[in-house]
Amino acid sequence: MAITIPDIMLARLDPLANWVRSNSLWPMPFATACCGIELMATGASKHDIARFGAEVMRFSPRQCDLMIVAGRVVMKMLPVLQRIWMQMPEPKWCISMGACASSGGVFDTYAVVQGVDRFIPVDMYVPGCPPRPEQLIQSIIDLQAKIRQTGTLQGTEFGKRTEHKGPLQNADLPADVLTAPGDYTKSQRINLN
Numbered sequence: 141m142a143i144t145i146p147d148i149m150l151a152r153l154d155p156l157a158n159w160v161r162s163n164s165l166w167p168m169p170f171a172t173a174c175c176g177i178e179l180m181a182t183g184a185s186k187h188d189i190a191r192f193g194a195e196v197m198r199f200s201p202r203q204c205d206l207m208i209v210a211g212r213v214v215m216k217m218l219p220v221l222q223r224i225w226m227q228m229p230e231p232k233w234c235i236s237m238g239a240c241a242s243s244g245g246v247f248d249t250y251a252v253v254q255g256v257d258r259f260i261p262v263d264m265y266v267p268g269c270p271p272r273p274e275q276l277i278q279s280i281i282d283l284q285a286k287i288r289q290t291g292t293l294q295g296t297e298f299g300k301r302t303e304h305k306g307p308l309q310n311a312d313l314p315a316d317v318l319t320a321p322g323d324y325t326k327s328q329r330i331n332l333n
């Protein structure tokens with residue numbers, strides 16, 4: 141006979157699981173430009189991100205649960221970003237650090253992604269060019285609060301990640317042109333051939 145755990149017990153375990161998750165974030169640093177220097181400073185002794193349990197930066201996506209995109213992402217790097225994101229197991233979260241990661245910044249060109257949230261889901265945006273380490277730490281604190289409020293043992297909240305939130309698709313565009321749907325699993329790149 142299968143043993144089932146009553147919903148009431150799972151409900152009482154949720155706050156504990158969320159507290160553990162929020163205080164043991166493992167960042168996956170995707171630092172491509174100058175914001176990466178501020179990210180490094182956040183991990184150094186003066187600001188000491190370890191105070192918030194988020195100092196374990198190991199560049200191993202399968203052990204990470206917090207993607208930090210620090211810097212501009214060019215189109216050639218986009219598949220790398222997406223692959224790393226897909227390799228990270230759920231539950232996972234994403235911080236977009238700086239103007240470039242969030243909106244392309246001053247690089248309003250065809251070669252630069254105009255906001256990584258067009259291709260992967262972003263939980264926190266850190267403004268600035270570059271943001272100070274204190275701002276990144278504040279975003280981690282805010283993310284911890286979000287995890288404690290929204291997390292569930294079953295992970296039902298992550299089903300919403302594939303809802304369409306990006307720019308609307310233009311039906312007149314050819315199929316191989318760059319599109320940025322909210323469903324990041326269906327993102328396409330420009331076919332240069």
Ligand code: SF4
Pocket residue numbers: 173174175176210211212237238239240241245268269270271
């Ligand atoms: S937001 Fe500013 S500091 Fe950060 S990567 Fe862009 S140009 Fe560099």
